[in-house]
Amino acid sequence: MEAAALSLLLLLNSVDSGSARVSLTVSPKRSQFFKYDSFSVSCEEEEQSEEEEQLSGWRVMKRTKDGEVRPCPAPCSITAAFPATDSGAYWCEAGPGRASSTVNVSVTAGSVVLESPVRPVTEGDNVTLVCVCRLSRCRGGVPADFYRDGLLVRNSSSGVTTVLGVSKADEGLYRCEVSGAGVSPESRLTVTAPPAGPAAPHPPPPLLSVSFLVRHLVVAAPYLLSTILLGLVYRSRAREQKSSTATGPSNDVIMEISP
């Protein structure tokens, strides 16, 4: 019985930690799109980022520029994106206090977008930035300038540039410009520190959250109660037997149990 209770606790634990690391995925993996492009948004467990399965209980939320917040019903597929209604912040949510980090998506009516990592990158990674221009004269690649926080940081004759071994100093709001074609919207590049040690790739889930305590108490309560009840029943039975043998007048019993 105690083993069953323990395994139930362990099971709940694994559910708890499994759902704690959910992230929002944009497909294709970009945060800037042209008007009338199609893209889809889903919630995935970070450990299984290759799986396209939508997590149950989690839903995609969207806040547009005018501040309006509404869910994007699964599957959150946007066909023919529109700047005013599909630009904004997207995140995954599963009730109060359970939300993923936010991804900002820009849909532009212009002719230039910047392809940059949607999720934070790790210090030391190589990051490729692509300036995409949809005018026919851009076909095959055109020179582009890349700006970080408004300052020109790179230019590339092909519209593609790779930042080797990014550091915190590379963080910022990026945009690119193709001369004569226009400027892309801005997207934030976030650089995070590498994991502290090779032995600890995932920090343990917080142990003392309220939901954790409540769930464990609710599961443990029936086992505790039944254990106490059983104990009481055994004790009263034992007492009854004792008193019946003590007060029992039979000599036969005494003879039988003495060697």
Ligand SMILES: *[C@@H]1O[C@H](CO)[C@@H](O)[C@H](O)[C@H]1NC(C)=O
């Ligand atoms: C998303 O956009 C909002 C408002 O423009 C900004 O405050 C926030 O920092 C952005 N978040 C990311 C991850 O870029």
